[in-house]
Amino acid sequence: MLILKFGGTSVGTPGAIEKILDILGDKDHSGRVAVVVVSAFSGVTDSLIAMAKKAAAGGPWTADLEKLQRRHGETGAAFLSGEDLRAAMAELAETLEELRRTLIHINGLGKLPDRDLDRVMSFGERLSAALLARIFRAAINTTGARSMPAEYLDPRPLIIARAEPGKGRYLAQETNRRIRKFFDDKGSRGLFVAAGFIAQTGEGTSPDLQSTVTLGRGGSDLTAAIFAAALGAEKAEIWTDVDGILTADPKLVKSAFRIEALSYEEAMELSHFGAKVIYPPTIRPALEQGIPIQIRNTFNASCRGTLITAGAPEGDFPIRGISSMNEVALVRLQGPGMMGVAGFASRLFAALARKNINIIMITQSSSEYSICFAVMPADADKACEAIRGEFKDEIAEAVIETPVIEKDLSIIAVVGSKMKSTSGISGKVFHALGRNGINVIAIAQGSSELNISAVISRQDEAKALNAIHEAFFLSGLRSVNLFLTGTGLIGGTLLEQIAGHHEILADEHKIRIKLAGAANSRHMAFCPDGLDPRTIKELLHSGGEGTEPFELSLFIEKMKAMNLPNTAFCDCTASDDVSGRYAEIMRSFIPIVTPNKRANASSYEYYKTLTDYSRNRGIPYLYETTVCAGLPVISTLRDLFLSGDKVRSIAAVLSGTLSYIFNNYDGSKSFSALVREAKAKGYTEPDPRDDLNAMDAARKALILARECGIPLEFSQVKIEPLLPASCFEAADVESFFRELEKSDGYFEERRSAAAAEGKALRYVALIEGESVRLCLRAEPAESPFCSLVDSDNIVVLTTDRYCNLPMVIKGPGAGAQVTAGGVFADIVRIARTLV
Numbered sequence: 056m057l058i059l060k061f062g063g064t065s066v067g068t069p070g071a072i073e074k075i076l077d078i079l080g081d082k083d084h085s086g087r088v089a090v091v092v093v094s095a096f097s098g099v100t101d102s103l104i105a106m107a108k109k110a111a112a113g114g115p116w117t118a119d120l121e122k123l124q125r126r127h128g129e130t131g132a133a134f135l136s137g138e139d140l141r142a143a144m145a146e147l148a149e150t151l152e153e154l155r156r157t158l159i160h161i162n163g164l165g166k167l168p169d170r171d172l173d174r175v176m177s178f179g180e181r182l183s184a185a186l187l188a189r190i191f192r193a194a195i196n197t198t199g200a201r202s203m204p205a206e207y208l209d210p211r212p213l214i215i216a217r218a219e220p221g222k223g224r225y226l227a228q229e230t231n232r233r234i235r236k237f238f239d240d241k242g243s244r245g246l247f248v249a250a251g252f253i254a255q256t257g258e259g260t261s262p263d264l265q266s267t268v269t270l271g272r273g274g275s276d277l278t279a280a281i282f283a284a285a286l287g288a289e290k291a292e293i294w295t296d297v298d299g300i301l302t303a304d305p306k307l308v309k310s311a312f313r314i315e316a317l318s319y320e321e322a323m324e325l326s327h328f329g330a331k332v333i334y335p336p337t338i339r340p341a342l343e344q345g346i347p348i349q350i351r352n353t354f355n356a357s358c359r360g361t362l363i364t365a366g367a368p369e370g371d372f373p374i375r376g377i378s379s380m381n382e383v384a385l386v387r388l389q390g391p392g393m394m395g396v397a398g399f400a401s402r403l404f405a406a407l408a409r410k411n412i413n414i415i416m417i418t419q420s421s422s423e424y425s426i427c428f429a430v431m432p433a434d435a436d437k438a439c440e441a442i443r444g445e446f447k448d449e450i451a452e453a454v455i456e457t458p459v460i461e462k463d464l465s466i467i468a469v470v471g472s473k474m475k476s477t478s479g480i481s482g483k484v485f486h487a488l489g490r491n492g493i494n495v496i497a498i499a500q501g502s503s504e505l506n507i508s509a510v511i512s513r514q515d516e517a518k519a520l521n522a523i524h525e526a527f528f529l530s531g532l533r534s535v536n537l538f539l540t541g542t543g544l545i546g547g548t549l550l551e552q553i554a555g556h557h558e559i560l561a562d563e564h565k566i567r568i569k570l571a572g573a574a575n576s577r578h579m580a581f582c583p584d585g586l587d588p589r590t591i592k593e594l595l596h597s598g599g600e601g602t603e604p605f606e607l608s609l610f611i612e613k614m615k616a617m618n619l620p621n622t623a624f625c626d627c628t629a630s631d632d633v634s635g636r637y638a639e640i641m642r643s644f645i646p647i648v649t650p651n652k653r654a655n656a657s658s659y660e661y662y663k664t665l666t667d668y669s670r671n672r673g674i675p676y677l678y679e680t681t682v683c684a685g686l687p688v689i690s691t692l693r694d695l696f697l698s699g700d701k702v703r704s705i706a707a708v709l710s711g712t713l714s715y716i717f718n719n720y721d722g723s724k725s726f727s728a729l730v731r732e733a734k735a736k737g738y739t740e741p742d743p744r745d746d747l748n749a750m751d752a753a754r755k756a757l758i759l760a761r762e763c764g765i766p767l768e769f770s771q772v773k774i775e776p777l778l779p780a781s782c783f784e785a786a787d788v789e790s791f792f793r794e795l796e797k798s799d800g801y802f803e804e805r806r807s808a809a810a811a812e813g814k815a816l817r818y819v820a821l822i823e824g825e826s827v828r829l830c831l832r833a834e835p836a837e838s839p840f841c842s843l844v845d846s847d848n849i850v851v852l853t854t855d856r857y858c859n860l861p862m863v864i865k866g867p868g869a870g871a872q873v874t875a876g877g878v879f880a881d882i883v884r885i886a887r888t889l890v
Contacts, residue, residue, distance in 0.1 A: 492644020
């Protein structure tokens with residue numbers, strides 16, 4: 056024997072009802088289904104509630120009633136004809152007339168008592184069940200799929216519940232007796248189509264205005280479980296519009312997937328904390344009688360769904376699923392008058408019970424100084440009132456503080472029976488939350504180790520679910536939601552590299568980089584599901600569809616408001632404005648990757664603020680490419696310090712432009728001609744003075760000095776001017792070159808003098824002691840600086856360990872490909888830390 060339940064979307068359209076007929080007639084169900092429990096058509100219960108409220112307020116509701124009649128009439132006409140249709144429409148009219156009288160009664164009262172609202176809500180299921188019984192009977196008679204007719208069953212005389220409108224608790228013993236007697240009297244005849252969601256109070260057999268009670272929204276699931284338990288069914292099947300219970304809410308977690316099987320206890324925990332596929336009280340009758348429950352999809356009947364049963368096999372993951380309650384309030388009570396006082400908790404919870412307040416979660420400090428509990432927001436003020444009344448003397452004596460309410464909170468619950476035999480679950484949960492900057496306000500874990508619950512800010516709900524889901528179910532996959540400013544030469548090349556390497560990263564290294572936001576100096580665009588790195592540069596350039604004008608503050612606010620897990624910010628600009636916002640971004644627990652030197656070369660105080668915050672809070676701040684592009688200079692310095700080495704001095708060529716010029720300055724061309732050549736080949740900025748003033752090299756040297764622990768300001772860096780002042784005072788680039796030609800003799804004189812000694816000129820940054828200086832000096836032929844080619848950079852590290860033979864780091868120190876590659880590597884490095 057099988058008991059089936061079909062939800063609102065499963066009965067909401069003629070096409071959906073066709074699916075039900077297919078299911079009832081297939082080989083797994085034909086001849087085996089005793090009861091089909093149905094919900095109201097989708098949206099009808101909400102419409103009934105609205106009609107009742109309008110009636111109570113004296114508003115118009117007759118048009119809604121006519122719409123209700125029209126919808127059910129059209130559904131009947133899609134399947135029935137002739138006498139069958141006429142009988143169905145007469146029955147529909149009779150039921151709606153009863154509803155009309157009920158609404159008139161409410162209108163006369165001028166208010167909406169809970170019991171009258173229950174009565175009104177009951178009509179949705181009654182209408183759908185009566186109509187579907189006729190449709191099933193007509194279809195069955197036509198197809199011959201069954202020999203016995205389908206019959207409408209009003210469950211109210213059978214399911215007896217306490218008089219608690221809106222959430223009636225059924226009385227198992229009396230209900231089971233009545234259901235069994237009813238079916239014993241009927242024998243094994245036919246298929247019954249029962250209205251879900253409704254029951255009655257009292258002993259009467261004829262439902263009246265006072266006796267109808269509903270079992271709570273979602274109560275049709277419970278109706279099916281009640282019938283299954285009372286009749287000892289083989290299984291109860293809950294047919295809905297999803298493939299089963301998923302590892303998380305798919306509306307919030309796109310990567311959620313179906314759970315094949317779970318225990319009754321796991322299902323209760325997940326449904327209690329917000330999993331909406333099954334109504335939480337449904338589990339109780341099935342658990343008591345050992346009846347399996349299977350969640351199936353009406354619109355994908357080939358999927359086997361999720362089986363809830365005793366002794367469900369352990370899954371492949373350490374947890375079974377994650378659920379959340381979107382909105383709760385936390386009530387906190389504390390004070391020394393609670394410590395060591397026997398019976399305090401009893402008084403507290405008795406006071407709350409008298410007010411009929413349901414407690415969702417409880418946690419208490421081990422010192423007994425404080426206790427807090429979660430309730431629905433609507434109950435929070437009522438709970439505080441109950442506490443103030445119960446403990447008025449203690450509050451007056453100031454041994455207990457006035458209770459405090461925190462609102463706009465959510466509860467996330469991590470559930471799984473395998474947790475009790477797997478160490479490190481709690482650590483993994485809270486690491487996932489912590490690395491995403493999600494503050495945990497309260498924690499609870501039962502002694503069964505089946506559930507870890509945490510109260511967090513409501514705005515962090517989706518972020519927390521995704522972070523935990525990735526940590527447990529996608530543990531091999533590490534992802535970054537990237538926000539990029541700057542799509543010029545470096546940023547544009549980075550986008551090309553991400554697009555070109557995306558599949559390899561995902562397939563071979565299990566790293567996924569999703570571009571969630573991007574901006575150039577004029578436009579910006581956002582998409583939580585990811586922008587296309589291949590097309591976003593052109594889209595921003597043209598200001599196409601989906602873009603908006605760029606505003607830095609708005610970009611940062613949107614990045615924070617999207618609140619995506621594993622967010623990272625990448626700055627590929629050279630902007631002081633952007634780098635000036637790094638501290639704000641990091642305070643939102645967002646890692647930063649940047650080739651922009653401005654932040655680390657600004658005030659020492661700001662540099663220390665960023666690096667200390669990164670170190671103390673564990674938020675990555677990666678700027679390897681601020682010095683020597685993709686060369687591992689900064690990371691090498693850090694490794695040396697961490698391993699106990701001490702840097703004695705650093706000598707370096709840090710400008711690709713100056714490196715190219717002096718590497719090729721052999722006397723065959725004048726100095727000014729060589730600078731013109733470098734400009735023509737793209738080795739200099741459009742105005743070469745931006746390179747020849749050595750400011751960029753000085754910023755890099757300052758960063759290296761600070762990485763060595765030297766607390767210098769930029770003004771303390773000594774820069775030997777490479778050019779006379781007249782060159783920098785020239786009105787334009789051509790005027791500059793005319794002035795530079797006047798210095799060709801000076802440079803040739805210095806080059807010749809160096810060559811006479813077997814040396815070559817190099818513009819070198821020197822970091823020694825507590826000082827940084829940049830100067831043009833002659834290097835001997837055996838110097839590592841004379842081994843440079845083209846625009847290579849070089850850093851020579853002399854340390855306690857590398858004193859006789861210094862460490863040399865050499866290679867391309869400029870260029871879009873190597874710089875973007877270094878930025879890309881830092882982004883991947885962030886992904887690899889998310890484990």
